[in-house]
Amino acid sequence: MKPVVALLTGVLFGVGLLISGMATPAKVIGFLDVGGAWDPSLAFVMAAAIGVHAPLVWLARRRSAPLFDATFDWPAVRRIDLRLLSGAAIFGVGWGISGYCPGPALVSVGAATTPVLVFVGAMFATVVATHAILARR
Amino acid sequence: MEWSSVLRALAGGALIGLAASIALLAHGKIAGISGALGRMFAADGGRSFRIPFVIGLVVTGIVAAIIAPASIGAAVRGTPLLAVAGVLVGVGTALGNGCTSGHGVCGLSRGSGTSLAAVLTFMVTGAITVAILGASS
Numbered sequence: 001m002k003p004v005v006a007l008l009t010g011v012l013f014g015v016g017l018l019i020s021g022m023a024t025p026a027k028v029i030g031f032l033d034v035g036g037a038w039d040p041s042l043a044f045v046m047a048a049a050i051g052v053h054a055p056l057v058w059l060a061r062r063r064s065a066p067l068f069d070a071t072f073d074w075p076a077v078r079r080i081d082l083r084l085l086s087g088a089a090i091f092g093v094g095w096g097i098s099g100y101c102p103g104p105a106l107v108s109v110g111a112a113t114t115p116v117l118v119f120v121g122a123m124f125a126t127v128v129a130t131h132a133i134l135a136r137r
Numbered sequence: 138m139e140w141s142s143v144l145r146a147l148a149g150g151a152l153i154g155l156a157a158s159i160a161l162l163a164h165g166k167i168a169g170i171s172g173a174l175g176r177m178f179a180a181d182g183g184r185s186f187r188i189p190f191v192i193g194l195v196v197t198g199i200v201a202a203i204i205a206p207a208s209i210g211a212a213v214r215g216t217p218l219l220a221v222a223g224v225l226v227g228v229g230t231a232l233g234n235g236c237t238s239g240h241g242v243c244g245l246s247r248g249s250g251t252s253l254a255a256v257l258t259f260m261v262t263g264a265i266t267v268a269i270l271g272a273s274s
Contacts, residue, residue, distance in 0.1 A: 002164070002186075003185060003188075003189040004189075005159070006160075006164060006186045006187075006193070007189040007190070007192060007196075008193060009156050009159045009164075009168070010156075010190040010192065010194045010196075010197070011193040011194075011196065011197050012155060012156040013152070013156035013168060013170075013190075013193070013194060013238075014194040014196075014201075015152055015197055016150065016154075017149065017153065017194075018149070018197070018208040019145055020146050020148070020149025020150055020152075020153065021145055021146060023198075023210060024210030025210050025212060025213045025214075026211075027142075029267055029272050030272065032263045032264045032266070032267040033264075033267045033268070033272050034264045034267075034268075035264075037272065039142075041142040041143050041146050042146055044143050044147050045147075045150035046242065046245075047147075047150065048146070048147045048148070048149075048151045048154060049150040049151070049241075049242040050154065050246045051150075051151070051154065052154025052155055053154035053157045053158050053242060053243065053246040054245075054246040056158035056161065056162060057243075057247055060162055065165070066161065066162055066166075067162060067164075068163050068164055068165075069164060069165040069182075072165040073166050078234065078251050080250070083232055083233070084234065084251065084254065085254065085255070085258050086233070087228075087229045087230065087231065087232025087233025088233040088240070088258035088259045088262075089233075089258050089259065089262045090228060090262075091225065091226055091229030091230045091259050092229070092259030092260065092261065092262030092263040092266065093222075093225050093263070093265075093266045094221075094222040094223070094225030094226035094227075095222075095226060096262065096263035096264065096265070096266025096267045096270070097219075097221065097222035097225070097270060098212075098218075098219055098222035098223070098226070099210075099212075099213055099214075100222070100226065101170075101226065101237040101238075102170040102174060102226065102230060102236050102238070103170040103237070105226070106170065106191065106194040106198065107194055107195070107197055107198035107201070107209065108198055109198050109199070110203075111198070111202050111206070111211075113211070113212060115212035115214070115215070116212055118219055119212070119219040121223065122220050122221075122222075122223025122227060123174075123223040123224070124174060124227065125227065126227030126228050127171055127226075127227035127230060127231050128174070128177065128227075129227075130175065130227065130228050131231045134231065134232075135179065
């Protein structure tokens, strides 16, 4: 049951990305093109997602355990440090070049075009390797 | 900006927020895609969520490419540039501990100041990158 729900959660997330326009790199780049032909419509993706999720986070905080697990895996509180800001800055450059953030890139694998497969291959290899290196320190 | 794209953004965003809420309330997990991908094989209890969740995203893309191919936009940069962008997204999200989903949707829904700093940083460097490269190349 648990892996099936996890798979369906991924499907629901993916359908949301596809409907929203996030899997269209030209649209994402239009959103980031603040000084050019700016298309702010993708700001509504974030607004709606937070509008739905924030009240349910509030609910989760009042529960002792999730449905399928013993504890909530809340992220450890992290300081705003150089590693966080430099990582976010580097990600932003890659996002601005490609118009892909990780979720839409994974969904776009379905199109199976060479550019997106190369992007996802490079992203997958480096995100796994960097996490592994950081975990060892 | 067209109203139809605002409506799609709102509907897609709501589904993304719902998926993030199921990840949290059912599995106790933060629906951060870069983290799910980067720690996909990490030997902890979260693997049984991360692997099917990521598979769900990819499967959705494969089905979409067949039944709704227009929902996946074409890549807007050449393959060499996308390879570079993939590395930047992989390394950057691992260092910064999150992407548009983990920091954007989930972090902001929790009211995390750390996530807000990350979101503002990648938005700014993304916008600067688009300003330099242009909307297509």
